[in-house]
Amino acid sequence: MAKYLAEERAGRPVFGLMGDANLGYLGAFMExxxxxxxxxxxxxxAVSMxxxxxxxxxxxAVVSVTHxxxxxxxxxxxxxxARSRSGLVLLAGSxxxxxxxxxxxxxxxxxxxxGAGFVKVRTPAELLPMLDRAFARAAAESAPVILDIPYGVLRAEIEYRAPRIPTLHGRRLLPDPESVDEVLGLLISAKRPxxxxxxxAVASGAREAILQLARAVNAPVMTTLLAKDFFDGEPENLGIHGTLSTPAAIEYMADVDIVMSFGASLxxxxxxSFALLRDRILIQTDVDPRAISGYGPAHHAVLADARAMxxxxxxRLRESELETRRAIYMDVVAAAPHRESKDLYESTTxxxxxxxRDATRWLNSVLPEGSVQVSDVGRFxxxxxxxxxxxPARWIYAGxxxxxxxxxxTAVGAAAARDDVPTALYVGDGGAMQGIVELGTAVRAGLPLVMMVLNDQCYGAEYLKLKWFGSSPEQSFIDWSSFAEVAKSLGAHAVRATCMAELEPAAExxxxxxxxLLIEVVADPGKVANRPGIVPMDD
Structure with a gap:
C-alpha cells in the first residue's frame, strides 16, 4: 500500500486521519x-481537503480514514x-x-x-487490482470512490507491482452533425438568443469558441455561478444568469426567445426555479446525461463537450456561407451602464x-493575480x-x-495544491466556527491560506427566517469568541477589523x-445584504 501510494502520488499529498484501518500503511508511506x-x-x-x-x-485526490x-x-x-463531481479516492476499511x-x-x-462509488478488496491478491480500479473509476467518472480495504488483509504478504492505472483519453464528446444543423437553425432564426x-464550459476551455459563436449569431453571453467571470471584459458579457443578475442582464433577459447552455446543469x-427559462426555447448541451432537463424541460438536448459543440x-456556419449582420441590440448590450460593475450598492460601513461588501471587494483587490478563491455558503x-x-478556473464554491x-x-486542500499564490476563503462566522479547527492544519502544513471571516455574530439565514415565523431575529445571535484570537492560538497570523483602516495590517x-492569515471583519447583522447588492436592503 505504502509503495503503491508513493508511486501513484509522486509527491502529491494524501489527506487523512490515522486509525487501525490505515495507520500501518500511512506510517510506512511517510517513513x-x-x-x-x-x-x-x-x-x-480530510475529505473536504x-x-x-x-x-x-x-x-x-486521495484521502484515508479508518473504521x-x-x-x-x-x-x-x-x-x-459527489455533488461537485470531484474525482477522489477515499481509502477506508471494514x-x-x-x-x-x-x-x-x-x-x-x-x-x-x-452518492459515491464503491470498490471492495476481498482477498490480498485483489489489493493492487482494486486500487487500480478505484483510481480509474474516480478519474473516468469525476466522482468520489470509496475503496474498502478490510482490516484482515492489512498484514498479508503479496508480491508488489507498480500501479497500472490507464491514462484517460477521449473525454471530449463530439456532437452528431444532425444536432449541429438543427441547433444552428434555431440560433440563426432567433430574435433574441x-x-x-x-x-x-470552463473545464473544456470553451471560452473563445463560445464568444466567436455569440458574435456570429448575435447572442449576448452569461454564466452560472461556477463559471463566474468567464467572459469578464467582453462587450457581449451580461454576467451571472439567475438570482444574481444585474439590471442590464435582467432587461435583456426579458425579451429572450432562445437560450442555449454549455456545460451547465441550470x-x-x-x-x-426555472422561471427565467419558462416560455423560451431551451437548448442544453452537456457531457453528462444526468444534467439534461434536471431542473426543467429542455426542448433540444445535445450530449457533447461544450467546446466541441x-x-x-x-x-457549420462557415461552411454554409450564411451572412449575419450585427444586431442593433448587441450595441445596446455593450453600452449598457454598470453591465459588469461590482460596486452597485451603497456602503453601510x-x-x-x-x-x-466593502470587505470582500477590498480582499479581492489586494490578492495577487492568479490567487485561488473559495467560498463557503451562507447569507454573506x-x-x-x-x-x-x-x-473561473481558480474559483471553488463549497456549497x-x-x-x-x-x-x-476545502480551502486548505486547494492551498495544498498551489504554493505560488495564496488561496483566499470567504466564510461567515457560523461556517468559520464549524471549520476553524482545520486552520490548525494549514498552520502545521505551512499553507498560503487567507481566511476572511465575515462576522455578524449570528446565523444569517436564520436571522431572516425567524422573522418569517414571528420570532425575534435576536434568537439567532451567538456571542462568539474573537476569531482572530482563536486563530492566533492555533498559530496563525490574524487581524480583527471594525473599520477599513484596520484592514491595512492584513494587506501588509x-x-x-x-x-x-485570518481576517475577522466585524459586521452589523441588521445591515447585511439579504439580496444581491444591486437591490436595496430590506426585510
Whole structure:
C-alpha cells in the first residue's frame, strides 16, 4: 500500500486521519517511502481537503480514514464532493470480522447514500487490482470512490507491482452533425438568443469558441455561478444568469426567445426555479446525461463537450456561407451602464462595523493575480459573489450540498495544491466556527491560506427566517469568541477589523507572505445584504 501510494502520488499529498484501518500503511508511506501526508483534525475535514485539492488541480485526490465512526464522520463532506463531481479516492476499511464489532458500518450502503462509488478488496491478491480500479473509476467518472480495504488483509504478504492505472483519453464528446444543423437553425432564426456557460464550459476551455459563436449569431453571453467571470471584459458579457443578475442582464433577459447552455446543469438558482427559462426555447448541451432537463424541460438536448459543440456550430456556419449582420441590440448590450460593475450598492460601513461588501471587494483587490478563491455558503454570499472578480478556473464554491462549514477545509486542500499564490476563503462566522479547527492544519502544513471571516455574530439565514415565523431575529445571535484570537492560538497570523483602516495590517501580511492569515471583519447583522447588492436592503 505504502509503495503503491508513493508511486501513484509522486509527491502529491494524501489527506487523512490515522486509525487501525490505515495507520500501518500511512506510517510506512511517510517513513519508508517519503510520501507527503497532510493530517486533518477531523475526518470530514480530510475529505473536504481532498475535494478542494481535486477541484484546484483537476486530478484525483486521495484521502484515508479508518473504521466505522471515522467513515461516518465524512458523510457531509463526501456528499458535497459527489455533488461537485470531484474525482477522489477515499481509502477506508471494514472492521475485523468478529461477532457484532462495535464499529461496524455498511460501507457499501454508506457509499451509495453519499452518492459515491464503491470498490471492495476481498482477498490480498485483489489489493493492487482494486486500487487500480478505484483510481480509474474516480478519474473516468469525476466522482468520489470509496475503496474498502478490510482490516484482515492489512498484514498479508503479496508480491508488489507498480500501479497500472490507464491514462484517460477521449473525454471530449463530439456532437452528431444532425444536432449541429438543427441547433444552428434555431440560433440563426432567433430574435433574441442568449448563450449561457457553466462549469463544463470552463473545464473544456470553451471560452473563445463560445464568444466567436455569440458574435456570429448575435447572442449576448452569461454564466452560472461556477463559471463566474468567464467572459469578464467582453462587450457581449451580461454576467451571472439567475438570482444574481444585474439590471442590464435582467432587461435583456426579458425579451429572450432562445437560450442555449454549455456545460451547465441550470439549477434552481441559475434559473430562479426555472422561471427565467419558462416560455423560451431551451437548448442544453452537456457531457453528462444526468444534467439534461434536471431542473426543467429542455426542448433540444445535445450530449457533447461544450467546446466541441460551440466549435462545431461555428464550423457549420462557415461552411454554409450564411451572412449575419450585427444586431442593433448587441450595441445596446455593450453600452449598457454598470453591465459588469461590482460596486452597485451603497456602503453601510461606519459606527464600528464594516459593510461585508466593502470587505470582500477590498480582499479581492489586494490578492495577487492568479490567487485561488473559495467560498463557503451562507447569507454573506450576497455580499461576496456579485462584488468580486475571479478566475473561473481558480474559483471553488463549497456549497453544492448547502452545508455551511465545509469551506475552511476545502480551502486548505486547494492551498495544498498551489504554493505560488495564496488561496483566499470567504466564510461567515457560523461556517468559520464549524471549520476553524482545520486552520490548525494549514498552520502545521505551512499553507498560503487567507481566511476572511465575515462576522455578524449570528446565523444569517436564520436571522431572516425567524422573522418569517414571528420570532425575534435576536434568537439567532451567538456571542462568539474573537476569531482572530482563536486563530492566533492555533498559530496563525490574524487581524480583527471594525473599520477599513484596520484592514491595512492584513494587506501588509499578504504582501509579505505571512500565512496562514485570518481576517475577522466585524459586521452589523441588521445591515447585511439579504439580496444581491444591486437591490436595496430590506426585510
Amino acid at each position: 519508508r517511502e517519503g510520501g507527503r501526508y497532510i493530517a486533518a483534525a477531523l475526518e470530514g475535514g 481532498g475535494d478542494g485539492w481535486a477541484r484546484a488541480t483537476g486530478e484525483v 466505522g465512526p471515522a467513515l461516518t464522520n465524512t458523510l457531509t463532506a463526501l456528499t458535497e464532493a 472492521t475485523p470480522e468478529v461477532n457484532d464489532h462495535f464499529q461496524y458500518v455498511d460501507i457499501e450502503g454508506f457509499a451509495r447514500f453519499a 442568449l448563450l449561457v456557460a457553466g462549469r463544463g 439549477n434552481h438558482h441559475t434559473t430562479d 460551440a466549435q462545431a456550430l461555428l464550423d 461606519g459606527d464600528g462595523f464594516i459593510d461585508m 454570499v450576497y455580499s461576496t459573489w456579485p462584488h468580486i472578480t475571479v478566475d 453544492a450540498f448547502g452545508s455551511i462549514g465545509l469551506g475552511t477545509a 501580511a499578504i504582501r509579505a507572505g505571512r500565512f496562514p
